[in-house]
Amino acid sequence: MRLSGFNMHSLARKVREIEIGTLLSALIIMAILTYFIVLPIFYVFIGAFSTSKGFGLDNFVLYFNMPSMREGLMNALLAGVLTTIFTSLVGVTAAFIVSRYDFRGKSFFQNLSVLPVVIPPFVGAFAMIYMMGRNGLITRLINYALKSIGINPYTIGIGYGLLKPNLWSLVFIQSIHLWPIIYLNVLASLSRLDPSLEESARALGAHGFYLFRKVLFPLVFPGYVAGAVIVFLWSISDIGTPIMLGFLKFAPYQAFAELVVYMGDVEYSYVICFILVVLTTVVLLVSSRIVGLKEYATARVGVARGEVIRKVGLKGHVLIFAFFMIVLILSLIPHIGIILVSFTEIPRYGELFPSKFTLRFMSAILTDIRYAIAPINSLIYSLLAMIIDILIGLSIAYLLVRKRFPGQRLLDLIAMMPLVIPGIVIAIGYLRQFSEPIPGIGRLTTFWFILVISYSMRRLPYSVRACEAILRQIHVEMEEAALSVGASRIKIIFKVLIPLMLPGVLAGGLLSFVTAFTEVSSSLILYPLVPPITEHARPLTLEIYLMVQRGVTEAFGYAGCLGLIQIIVVAIVFYISNRLLKGRLGIAFGG
Incomplete structure (x- = not known):
């Protein structure tokens, strides 16, 4: 049957070729990304055009008149x-x-x-x-x-x-x-x-x-x-x-x-x-x-003789x-x-x-829980965000490289959006989106886990690209060989792919971790709404900000030590990531 040049049999064959599991996985991940990446941006747009009279450009007129x-x-x-x-x-x-x-x-x-x-x-x-x-x-x-x-x-x-x-x-x-x-x-x-x-x-x-x-x-x-x-x-x-x-x-x-x-x-x-x-x-x-x-x-001309290095x-x-x-x-x-x-x-x-x-500032940071709690909090939040990024990033990379399904390019686009959307936009979007209670959960903006969600979504592209790059280097024939001897898809992923992908997966996860550890926008915008009873859950960046804002000379020393801890953690993670990426850390910055 053919309608206006449209082949229904061809469409049916393509639908059958798409694995149900693949389609279901893609839909679940797409729903998660839409809810935590696309919707916050949409809420910001709604807020920009919302007025007391409905929708319009009144906010823009007032803004540009100032x-x-x-x-x-x-x-x-x-x-x-x-x-x-x-x-x-x-x-x-x-x-x-x-x-x-x-x-x-x-x-x-x-x-x-x-x-x-x-x-x-x-x-x-x-x-x-x-x-x-x-x-x-x-x-x-x-x-x-x-x-x-x-x-x-x-x-x-x-x-x-x-x-x-x-x-x-x-x-x-x-x-x-x-x-x-x-x-x-x-x-x-x-x-x-x-x-x-x-x-x-x-x-x-x-x-x-x-x-x-x-x-x-x-x-x-x-x-x-x-x-x-x-x-x-x-x-x-x-x-x-x-x-x-x-x-x-x-x-x-x-x-x-x-x-x-x-x-x-x-x-x-x-x-x-x-x-x-x-x-x-x-x-x-x-x-x-x-x-x-x-x-x-x-085009390569002749035989390359290495880089042109001049004395x-x-x-x-x-x-x-x-x-x-x-x-x-x-x-x-x-x-x-x-x-x-x-x-x-x-x-x-x-x-x-x-x-x-x-050494009194550093001694206090390392021994007094009032000061030490902020670095510990940020380590926990960033580790949780890294785990989320690795799990989602690995799934997205596998779907993009090894599978074919409708909306594949859209999934890739949404996954990469946080890399170019300013962090302040996503943070303010979360503020508007999650201020209303969620049935059975309550208001996410009063719970520290909102920081983990924001950190993970903001840094997801690092994990996706690292997993995707390493997966493209693994020939599909290895999976086909495992299938031919009766291995299941799940077993192939855990026994063949993940061990081979481990360096790239860890490198992408560590880059997600270190950028979450130093995140500013989400830490300053989302955390202040958490009730005072959970002040002990402050992230490191917010603690540094609050100390500097006190304007007291004494507080600068403590803020400096907290900043030094950030530098040490970043340096260690960058070093490990660079080793895992075999000296190609520049890919984290687009190179």
């Missing part, structure tokens, strides 16, 4: 653009130098170049304020040096601190933290290029910057765009850095403040989240379109050393600051250097 809100949105856009420019200049230059030149200390600089990623941005911003704020160590040293040569630092705007609550300070802090993302992406792309192309270009007279601009950069452009998009989207949705900096006129912070700090017009928070989602979508579509305009595949002379060494020393000194200021604030007494007014080493 000068402070317009300025906050403009600052977010400018921060994204400027941070992307500065990180591109540093990251692309560093990647080109490391991949194409042989110089003394190369391995040393390569190892140090990933350290900015190790320190969580929220903690890094706090450490930068300690070092370069109004009474920061670097500020005091510069003020002392200027006064010694007869210059009043206050007359030239330095006396009150190098970092101020403004756009440029925000961009500076974001840039020194994010440049390794572009560096890792471009370096990975350069390492995959066919060396014969570069050799041919050199033979035709292309050298130096001309060679890079006309030959190399166009070939690594997709990798660069992947890193640049991550940097831009991270920058415009950052709430941790402006909170620590006290930069109030920044759109994500305004969304957070209206909801949590001022408890005022929550409609503005929904409008800001809607705008952030639109911006994110536009950036992704435009970047995909730009990359898709050209063909970047390269550098004395002048080259001086320039390379100067570049890396400036970049790394600036990038490592937060690491130095967090160590100083953790193990020294805060200098009194008039003191140039910390005068006393102390």
